[in-house]
Amino acid sequence: xxxxxxxxxxxxVFAGIxxxxxxxxxxxxxxxxxxxxxxxxxxYFMWYQASGRLAEQARTRRVRREPxxxxxxxxxxxxxxxRRRARRNGRSGGRTGGRSSTDAPRTTRRPTRAEAYRxxxxxxxxxxxxxxxxxxxxxxxxxxxxxxxxxxxxxRVNRAYESLNE
Numbered sequence: 001x002x003x004x005x006x007x008x009x010x011x012x013v014f015a016g017i018x019x020x021x022x023x024x025x026x027x028x029x030x031x032x033x034x035x036x037x038x039x040x041x042x043x044y045f046m047w048y049q050a051s052g053r054l055a056e057q058a059r060t061r062r063v064r065r066e067p068x069x070x071x072x073x074x075x076x077x078x079x080x081x082x083r084r085r086a087r088r089n090g091r092s093g094g095r096t097g098g099r100s101s102t103d104a105p106r107t108t109r110r111p112t113r114a115e116a117y118r119x120x121x122x123x124x125x126x127x128x129x130x131x132x133x134x135x136x137x138x139x140x141x142x143x144x145x146x147x148x149x150x151x152x153x154x155x156r157v158n159r160a161y162e163s164l165n166e
Contacts, residue, residue: 004050007050008047008050008051014039018039018040021036021039110159110162110163111156111163112163116160116163119138119156119159120134120138121134131161131164135161139154142154
């Protein structure tokens with residue numbers, strides 16, 4: 001509190017100097033107006049600090065940091081929520097063995113190469129470019145955010161693509 005009073009007192013002194021220079025600048029020389037500008041800026045910033053508005057703005061920016069880009073916020077919030085949930089359930093919140101602790105244990109098996117080709121509607125022995133093209137088009141069809149999308153088929157297509165890329 002004492003520090004804020006000191007800064008506010010210094011801001012008042014700088015304000016007085018600014019007013020004096022501005023009046024003298026209008027009366028005698030325009031150069032003094034140019035000199036008054038830095039004093040005015042210093043006055044403003046000191047007042048802004050002493051009034052607590054600078055700290056308040058910093059606090060609200062830290063809290064309200066809004067994500068940019070499509071869907072960025074939801075993923076961050078979900079990750080935070082999953083970590084909290086994992087901590088409550090007794091699992092660690094950090095990463096272990098290259099996998100996040102919030103990842104579900106792997107219970108599904110990888111498809112065979114033939115099953116993977118069928119999942120992507122490809123002929124066996126297709127080139128990597130064809131696999132990639134088929135994967136992208138299939139993902140667009142079955143993505144859970146689309147109207148006809150299905151989460152399980154989306155996972156199946158992803159597993160198929162991963163097994164063909166190995």
